[in-house]
Amino acid sequence: MxxxxxxxxxxxxxxxxxxxxxxxxxxxxxxxxxxxxxxxxxxxxxxxxxxxxxxxxxxxxxxxxxxxxxxxxxxxxxxxxxxxxxxxxxxxxxxxxxxxxxxxxxxxxxxxxxxxxxxxxxxxxxxxxxxxxxxxxxxxxxxxxxxxxxxxxxxxxxxxxxxxxxxxxxxxxxxxxxxxxxxxxxxxIEVVGFIKADPRSVSLNDAERVVAGGNGFRNQEEFGILQEFADALGAAVGSSKPIADKGWVPYNRLVGQSSGRRLAPDLFVSVGISGATHFVEGMKDSRLIMAINKDKGAPMMKEADLAVVGDLHEILPEVTRRIMALRGEGEGHEQ
Ligand SMILES: Cc1cc2nc3c(=O)[nH]c(=O)nc-3n(C[C@H](O)[C@H](O)[C@H](O)COP(=O)(O)OP(=O)(O)OC[C@H]3O[C@@H](n4cnc5c(N)ncnc54)[C@H](O)[C@@H]3O)c2cc1C
The missing domain is CATH 3.40.50.620 (HUPs)
Structure with a gap:
């Protein structure tokens, strides 16, 4: 040796x-x-x-x-x-x-x-x-x-x-x-090309962007606006534990200590999530954290680099519309 x-x-x-x-x-x-x-x-x-x-x-x-x-x-x-x-x-x-x-x-x-x-x-x-x-x-x-x-x-x-x-x-x-x-x-071995991962199916560990929803959503149908937001952003959808427990998303979409993994995407957006330590443990290594919550005192807001105070039902559709418009896919076609 x-x-x-x-x-x-x-x-x-x-x-x-x-x-x-x-x-x-x-x-x-x-x-x-x-x-x-x-x-x-x-x-x-x-x-x-x-x-x-x-x-x-x-x-x-x-x-x-x-x-x-x-x-x-x-x-x-x-x-x-x-x-x-x-x-x-x-x-x-x-x-x-x-x-x-x-x-x-x-x-x-x-x-x-x-x-x-x-x-x-x-x-x-x-x-x-x-x-x-x-x-x-x-x-x-x-x-x-x-x-x-x-x-x-x-x-x-x-x-x-x-x-x-x-x-x-x-x-x-x-x-x-x-x-x-x-x-x-x-x-x-021959490299024949690259296939970009679909954010809807990519594992949360591999996603560059993750948007996660929590109890701020009142029902599963409403949770759909989070998927629209994620699609616009090219992000994978995750959730807090109550949402996975309700079966709105499969458990492989769970964020937090019970998932046994620490996510570190470039961007993590939490929507209607209070920020319990059990949850934060699983995402605090994210490069940029954004939180949307109607309660500005929620612990998640302190974790965030960008904290947006307001009702997710108003904010999410509007942000989604603007992202789509910026991408030239929305009705407004804004630049
Ligand atoms: C041993 C153990 C392990 C656990 N492991 C995990 C885990 O791995 N992952 C996990 O997530 N949890 C875990 N938990 C549960 C955890 O302690 C919390 O109970 C859970 O994270 C809370 O989820 P939540 O933030 O979605 O819900 P809540 O705590 O109910 O928070 C909902 C938030 O939504 C906001 N809100 C409500 N309505 C709106 C609106 N219209 N617009 C904007 N914001 C709104 C509220 O202000 C609130 O901050 C664990 C618990 C235990 C005991």
Whole structure:
């Protein structure tokens, strides 16, 4: 085993994703503590800027796999890229627990027969060289501690957002190396195109926009205006628990702690929802939160970046009409 830390970094439009910057910060910290080299893998075309960014955020060596196969996320191809460097067994593999990262990490552990831990929130090297690792489960209600010996390679999936992004160091230098073309993968996999997900059927976890309705709606028929609003916005519909309990939406549309998931869409709009902690737990990581409630003192209004006080029956149809008009699909065709 070599004194090396591997990371696998996601990027978009040539820039590293926030999850990648975060993982690099942690890798650098561990690298300094263990005197280990941080090696980062970036799969995709046009990754020069992402590679330079990775160096500024803590990587010593970047391996880029610039294959057209990476137009889409392809875990098998990423694994094949990593395998090119596997003659030097790393000590630790750090992967961010994004949807893609969480898919790749167990594949790495299985392929190379390395240890594996998910939901990691803290990694602390010990004096004897072992690693003390903390994970969280049951929505952070249970904290577990594991010790991995210094002799064992371990793949660690860090919870995105658990550490935060560190600072870039413009003076850092590093090496960038291009990996071999993945011909074998190209023979097996061809990206033929992309199909945009339908917000009506996409899982709430994957939706970029979510609008959720609560007890402010008086009956199921009325709840239909929320769907119209969601359609106009290109958003998925969710609900608070009373609505799911009444059967107006299936339970896979439930938002909150009972759903067992934390949503983090770009936009979350709550309509007629009071904002009980049970509900807020499931959506507070959303990037932008908007709340519509007739009670300005409702807890949800304090959670919101934009709080609109008023009757949802007046506000929703009007906002829907305006969005449709802006999109050129409504009667008004306003711009
Ligand atoms: C163990 C446990 C687990 C739970 N898990 C969950 C969970 O996962 N998810 C969840 O949602 N709940 C959960 N709950 C229930 C939770 O505590 C709340 O009771 C629930 O979230 C309330 O739903 P609500 O906000 O839709 O309803 P309410 O609390 O009744 O709020 C309705 C809101 O609508 C507003 N309103 C009313 N009329 C209008 C109108 N015309 N225009 C605008 N606003 C209006 C009101 O001002 C009010 O703020 C759980 C409870 C327990 C005990």
């Amino acid at each position: 070599e004194n090396i830390i591997w990371t696998w970094l996601e990027h978009e439009n040539g820039e590293l994703a926030e999850s990648g910057l975060e993982i690099l910060g942690e890798a650098r910290k561990l690298g300094n503590s263990l005197k280990a080299q941080v090696q980062a893998f970036i799969c995709g075309e046009n990754t020069q800027e992402a590679a330079a960014q990775a160096i500024r955020y803590g990587a010593d060596v970047i391996y880029t796999a610039g294959d057209s196969i990476f137009q889409a996320y392809c875990p098998e191809a990423c694994l094949a890229a990593l395998a090119q460097r596997a003659a030097q067994t790393p000590r630790i593999v750090l992967i961010s627990g994004t949807r893609n990262g969480a898919g790749l990490a167990p594949r790495i552990a299985t392929r190379f027969q390395w240890g594996y831990l998910a939901n990691v929130v803290k990694v602390a090297p010990q004096e004897d060289g072992s690693l003390k690792i903390n994970t969280e489960t049951y929505q952070a209600k249970v904290n577990n501690t594991y010790i991995f010996s210094a002799k064992q390679t371990v793949v660690l999936v860090l919870q995105p957002g658990s550490i935060g992004v560190g600072k870039a160091d413009k003076k850092r230098s590093g090496a960038v190396q291009l990996l071999e073309p993945l011909q074998e993968m190209r023979d097996r």
